[in-house]
Amino acid sequence: MKYKSLAHMNCALAQALEVVGERWTLMILRDAFFGARRFSQFQKHLGISKNILSTRLNRLVEDGIMTRHPAPDGAHQEYLLTERGMDLQPVMLALMHWGEKHKPNPNGSRLIFVERESGEPIQPVSAMSRDGRRLSGRQIKATAGPGLDETSRRQLERRHPVAR
């Protein structure tokens, strides 16, 4: 059997996972956020096989997450994040924050994200109300939007999203 593609699933999460759902992909993006650009940088730092890295990078380029083009010095290629790729940063921040909290290093947090200009630490990623209050998971509810299909809409209404 082929893997079921999640792509048909009229679900934003499924769509996103089609792009970043593989184990190494987010790790590669992580490195890209941290300034890696060259094939060898990704490869050494991640300890990933070259063929895997190659296919992952190619797929990221296909998906519009990264672009590949010659470096200024002309000697090699560079992989750079597109805006579409930069938009994945909240995902990475959310995952890292979870990891720091629930799988901590005994010596303390490994990375601290700061505002580039001021150097001041940023807030952990969280849901926020319009007026800027941090919201916990249970304070949030999903409601049907115009793009939701009838079956999902019914399911959503029948249950009590995230109570308990």
Add this chain to the structure above:
Amino acid sequence: MKYKSLAHMNCALAQALEVVGERWTLMILRDAFFGARRFSQFQKHLGISKNILSTRLNRLVEDGIMTRHPAPDGAHQEYLLTERGMDLQPVMLALMHWGEKHKPNPNGSRLIFVERESGEPIQPVSAMSRDGRRLSGRQIKATAGPGLDETSRRQLERRHPVAR
């Protein structure tokens, strides 16, 4: 060859991906956030094989993301999110927001997340400065914390995290 475990990788992202890095896991959590509790609810809604669902749920319970116990009516088992699991909601929100933005449904957004009490839509998940300004990817920099090892620390300093 066994898959390389990412667990040894002194990286919060890797640790998080060890837990939610598989394709179906976040989809299951999605359903849990939306109120699914019973095996059959997950199964029908996701269209996933029972054996896969079973192993995924078991692993989530092992990892402390969900708990399993008899339902109030005593007739069946329930899977409920723990706090540790609820803490993954920002990850899901971030992914869904990305999916809605970059892989939209032509009819409009599928789900709209609102504050439970007021019904008012929440903000899209984003990095935020201490004083509540939304920050774009390029405005953020990662710096070494006490838990970071020497090699990663050097790499981080040598590069220019997320410029360009």
Add this chain to the structure above:
DNA sequence: CAGTATCCTACGTGATACTG
């Protein structure tokens, strides 16, 4: 250095039958 090409393994996935 930056990949591509081979070849291999095992894990994630899948269909389905079976059990209490």
Add this chain to the structure above:
DNA sequence: CAGTATCACGTAGGATACTG
């Protein structure tokens, strides 16, 4: 209904050799 047990399969992942 809520799973467990089989059995099968493809793909992600892996080691390594090769090319420009």
